[in-house]
Amino acid sequence: MEKKNANPAVVGLAGFGLTTLLLQLHNLGWVGWGPVLGMGIIFGGLAQFIAGFMEQKVGNNFGFSAFVSYGAFWIGLSIIKLFNHFEIYPSTGEDLGYYLLAWGLYSMIMLIASLRVHKAMTITFIFLELGFILLVLEHFGFPQLKVYAAIDLIICALCAWYMMAGIIINDLAGKTVLPMGAKFIK
Numbered sequence: 001m002e003k004k005n006a007n008p009a010v011v012g013l014a015g016f017g018l019t020t021l022l023l024q025l026h027n028l029g030w031v032g033w034g035p036v037l038g039m040g041i042i043f044g045g046l047a048q049f050i051a052g053f054m055e056q057k058v059g060n061n062f063g064f065s066a067f068v069s070y071g072a073f074w075i076g077l078s079i080i081k082l083f084n085h086f087e088i089y090p091s092t093g094e095d096l097g098y099y100l101l102a103w104g105l106y107s108m109i110m111l112i113a114s115l116r117v118h119k120a121m122t123i124t125f126i127f128l129e130l131g132f133i134l135l136v137l138e139h140f141g142f143p144q145l146k147v148y149a150a151i152d153l154i155i156c157a158l159c160a161w162y163m164m165a166g167i168i169i170n171d172l173a174g175k176t177v178l179p180m181g182a183k184f185i186k
Helices: 010-028 035-057 062-085 093-114 117-139 147-171
Strands: none
Touching: 010 035, 010 147, 035 062, 062 093, 093 117, 093 147, 117 147
16 A cells, blocks of 8 residues: 655644734734744744645746745745844844835745646635735835735635645545635636
């Protein structure tokens, strides 16, 4: 009997979704930085790194790029916030805006690539891209957009969890219980 390998995307999607959710709860003023930084370093960062390198081993360039890159995003954001807190290398709001702009550009590439994965992935990346756009605008003079960005990115986080749940539940059921939808581009 051939050994079945687990799908590393379940951990990557879980880490991305949970950390994104916590940051948005922070942006709404409901959660402090502690849980965000803890999850940003460990679950959003390290766990996504591990999932990404496991995706590389199975030849999935999309998963490899997404999980390693967004793992780096979370570790980088956590370091920026810690550097600010300890006044080591402080970053301004505009500095953070440029950081988010760069990630928005990367996310646009991944959004385009996601059109060849499945609808659930594309929808997740649409919400992620819109979230980055709103956060960039927030950091460059439109602070009222922070709440809209938070709501949008909570939806993004839940989309990631939907995919995670679908991979786990569909596998356990031996059939499609939570559909992902066909690719937009075949």
